[in-house]
Amino acid sequence: MSDYITSVKNLVYTYPDGHxxxxxxxxxxxxxxxxxxxxxxxxxxSTLLMLIMGxxxxxxxxxxxxxxxxxxxxxxxxxxxxGMVLQDPDDQLFMANVYDDVAFGPRNYKLDEAxxxxxxxxxxxxxxILYLKDRPPFRLSGGEKRAAAIASVLSMQPGILVMDEPTxxxxxxxxxxxxxxxxxLSQTKIITSHDMDMVMEVCDRAIVLKExxxxxxxxxxxxxxxxxxxEECGLESPLSLQNCPLCGSKKQDPGH
Amino acid sequence: xxxITNSLYTIRFFDMAARKGTFIHRIHPxxxxxxxxxxxxxxxxxxxxxxxxxxxxxFYPVVLLAVGDIPVMPVAKRMLLAGPFIAGMGILNPLFDxxxxxxxGVSIGAGWIACMSLIIKxxxxxxxxxxxxxITGMDKTAQxxxxxxxxxxxxxxxxxxxxxxxxLMEETARVLTAYNLRASARKGSGKGVKKNAWGSxxxxxxxxxxxxxxxVHGAMLMRGFNGEYNTxxxxxxxxKDIAYLAIWVLFFAAVRIYNIPALIGLLITGVL
Numbered sequence: 317m318s319d320y321i322t323s324v325k326n327l328v329y330t331y332p333d334g335h336x337x338x339x340x341x342x343x344x345x346x347x348x349x350x351x352x353x354x355x356x357x358x359x360x361x362s363t364l365l366m367l368i369m370g371x372x373x374x375x376x377x378x379x380x381x382x383x384x385x386x387x388x389x390x391x392x393x394x395x396x397x398x399g400m401v402l403q404d405p406d407d408q409l410f411m412a413n414v415y416d417d418v419a420f421g422p423r424n425y426k427l428d429e430a431x432x433x434x435x436x437x438x439x440x441x442x443x444x445i446l447y448l449k450d451r452p453p454f455r456l457s458g459g460e461k462r463a464a465a466i467a468s469v470l471s472m473q474p475g476i477l478v479m480d481e482p483t484x485x486x487x488x489x490x491x492x493x494x495x496x497x498x499x500x501l502s503q504t505k506i507i508t509s510h511d512m513d514m515v516m517e518v519c520d521r522a523i524v525l526k527e528x529x530x531x532x533x534x535x536x537x538x539x540x541x542x543x544x545x546x547e548e549c550g551l552e553s554p555l556s557l558q559n560c561p562l563c564g565s566k567k568q569d570p571g572h
Numbered sequence: 573x574x575x576i577t578n579s580l581y582t583i584r585f586f587d588m589a590a591r592k593g594t595f596i597h598r599i600h601p602x603x604x605x606x607x608x609x610x611x612x613x614x615x616x617x618x619x620x621x622x623x624x625x626x627x628x629x630x631f632y633p634v635v636l637l638a639v640g641d642i643p644v645m646p647v648a649k650r651m652l653l654a655g656p657f658i659a660g661m662g663i664l665n666p667l668f669d670x671x672x673x674x675x676x677g678v679s680i681g682a683g684w685i686a687c688m689s690l691i692i693k694x695x696x697x698x699x700x701x702x703x704x705x706x707i708t709g710m711d712k713t714a715q716x717x718x719x720x721x722x723x724x725x726x727x728x729x730x731x732x733x734x735x736x737x738x739x740l741m742e743e744t745a746r747v748l749t750a751y752n753l754r755a756s757a758r759k760g761s762g763k764g765v766k767k768n769a770w771g772s773x774x775x776x777x778x779x780x781x782x783x784x785x786x787x788v789h790g791a792m793l794m795r796g797f798n799g800e801y802n803t804x805x806x807x808x809x810x811x812k813d814i815a816y817l818a819i820w821v822l823f824f825a826a827v828r829i830y831n832i833p834a835l836i837g838l839l840i841t842g843v844l
Contacts, residue, residue, distance in 0.1 A: 407787040424796035
């Protein structure tokens with residue numbers, strides 16, 4: 317069996333209005349890797365995620381998830397292997413209570429109710445919100461909603477987790493809890509974000525996108541320390557690597 | 573804006589009410605659904621001048637409200653929404669039906685009696701449908717419908733409409749907030765939308781709601797949604813559920829066959 321769980325080969329996608337959002341992108345992802353996909357707005361991050369999930373189909377190039385090529389016919393099987401957490405949890409949570417939302421995926425795969433219950437309980441325990449299972453999603457805080465959205469994907473026990481901006485609009489404590497939780501999850505993770513500090517903490521590898529192309533692909537700590545590269549791609553170094561705003565003293569090299 | 577935001581909190585009244593754990597909540601959804609359908613059929617089968625024989629049917633919603641611990645006011649408010657439709661149909665009766673009834677020497681227009689009967693029947697049937705949702709929940713009612721072999725497309729339509737109402741309302745609340753914040757200098761701002769802004773506002777709302785609905789649908793597809801809205805398995809009916817259904821059906825049949833208020837009246841006056 318190949319070490320690579322996902323591979324993207326020469327992917328191209330042009331929107332109906334003629335805008336080419338993804339231009340000849342190729343990369344491979346190993347089992348258990350955590351990858352941060354970073355880039356300025358409009359760099360093609362969300363389009364890439366939608367292509368991986370099969371919500372869009374590329375004009376050319378191909379995507380493989382384990383032994384499956386992503387095609388309209390293989391989508392059901394592909395989506396059992398990859399779970400995606402959307403940027404806005406409100407788009408994901410719409411059942412009457414958290415339990416039913418987390419059970420939505422497993423029930424669609426016709427699992428028996430005892431197994432559904434087991435999976436829901438485990439997923440809610442993993443994200444630490446088992447006590448919220450009977451609450452309606454609209455009564456949750458932003459951080460709780462995000463945790464519930466992640467649980468609703470974990471309950472499908474995907475090998476790969478795809479997350480679009482997981483820390484956006486979270487308060488500092490909720491963000492910290494989420495980062496700790498993401499570090500604990502053993503799945504292969506593909507995360508797009510503008511939160512460079514989160515990417516540095518959670519991801520071992522980073523792929524930088526610029527105008528639909530890969531501008532850099534390598535170790536997260538090397539890429540995030542490369543101020544010139546980040547600057548060229550419309551990004552900034554993580555705050556933790558920037559000089560002290562009060563005394564101007566330099567931060568330590570992340571590699572040491 | 574405030575009204576619609578408040579409505580967002582109250583729209584989930586039925587979801588909240590359905591999660592209580594009273595005796596009646598634990599009855600099998602199919603038994604509750606069949607009892608409610610029988611009730612509606614029986615209530616609407618009474619003749620257009622029958623008011624008195626209809627009255628014992630009030631017993632059913634009263635029992636559900638009391639045993640199910642459902643607050644009366646929120647249900648009554650939602651009943652009022654159906655009020656204009658029922659009144660609209662009923663009000664034509666006095667215009668076209670010129671017959672006269674004599675009750676204890678007082679003459680009453682037959683049209684008014686028919687109108688009254690229609691309003692009572694309408695109120696009872698609407699209330700029973702609302703109470704069914706309040707004690708069962710929309711998801712379980714849908715499951716019961718599927719168990720009774722109601723076509724999948726119909727049940728899915730019902731469930732998604734119910735779920736998407738809140739999506740539409742949330743988008744409306746956002747659009748109106750944005751409008752009101754920028755219309756602050758206008759006289760009467762916050763009290764409504766200026767009529768020349770309605771066109772673009774409605775267009776915006778449609779596009780945003782479609783966008784949102786597409787994202788929600790995308791999220792459903794990514795979690796294996798294939799057209800069947802699965803809300804868990806229902807256990808088979810047990811003896812308690814069958815007894816619940818049987819008792820209500822017998823009661824409704826008795827109300828339909830015998831004029832119970834008249835019998836009670838006769839009993840009290842000693843004629844029987």
